[in-house]
Amino acid sequence: MSNSSFSLSSSSSIPKGVCLCGVKAEIKTSWTELNTGRRFFCCKTSKARGECNYFDWYADEMPPQAKKVIWGLLKKVKSFEEERNRSRKFKVICVGAIVILATWNFFKKCS
Incomplete structure (x- = not known):
């Protein structure tokens, strides 16, 4: 996950933590070397059911x-x-x- 990934800013009409599909986003933890332990929002809907690809960092970087x-x-x-x-x-x-x-x-x- 990189900072260049798709995300919504706080000025967007959809509040932070809500997917593009309108559902409350899931919070997960990154275990990559670059973002170890960093939490992020993502869509709860599975990819098989047409995940909206929503992504946003939960908090500031560690x-x-x-x-x-x-x-x-x-x-x-x-x-x-x-x-x-x-x-x-x-x-x-x-x-x-x-x-x-x-x-x-x-x-x-x-x-």
């Missing part, structure tokens, strides 16, 4: 330091999640290998 901190925390969370997933896969592989070796050893002794 200070650069706050954006930097939030983005850094999001990166750390993603890194921890990726490490957790790798660890889970490794555990599954190890348990699978143990089961296969135990089964092989069992049948080897039986024959």
Whole structure:
């Protein structure tokens, strides 16, 4: 989302936070690196039902330091999640290998 996206100014005949289709706009949060944590208004109507593409920032932009901190925390969370997933896969592989070796050893002794 960029500041050049379509938006309505306060001087428009439609009040801020109301879609072009006349419905109260939904408030969402941006999680892009450029606008991390910044909230914005958008149309509630789904694109399949002809969303009016209304967009307007909810409030002033966050200070650069706050954006930097939030983005850094999001990166750390993603890194921890990726490490957790790798660890889970490794555990599954190890348990699978143990089961296969135990089964092989069992049948080897039986024959």
